[in-house]
Amino acid sequence: MCPACYLNGFLFLIFGASGAAIATNPWVIALAIILTLAGFYWMWRAWKRRSPGKIMQNIRTTIIFLLVFGAGFITASYATHEYFKNLYFQQTTIDDLK
Numbered sequence: 001m002c003p004a005c006y007l008n009g010f011l012f013l014i015f016g017a018s019g020a021a022i023a024t025n026p027w028v029i030a031l032a033i034i035l036t037l038a039g040f041y042w043m044w045r046a047w048k049r050r051s052p053g054k055i056m057q058n059i060r061t062t063i064i065f066l067l068v069f070g071a072g073f074i075t076a077s078y079a080t081h082e083y084f085k086n087l088y089f090q091q092t093t094i095d096d097l098k
Helices: 003-022 026-048 055-080 082-088
Strands: none
């Protein structure tokens, strides 16, 4: 089994489908189609590499890869999103300085 193949396919499908959903430019639509086709290719590749009899090991490995991806995504969104910056930094006003 190829857990990274599933993850790659999933990401390509997400970006391709979301690009196709919001696109009005023909170049963006073409890119969305290419990303979606790449996602289907990676999913097919992952399905082709499956190994019979090792289903629990495959599920465990896939869950570990998804948890690592999720941790990275949450860390990146926390570090770059303005909502968290405004929520946790103290706001100082002139009245506080008097």
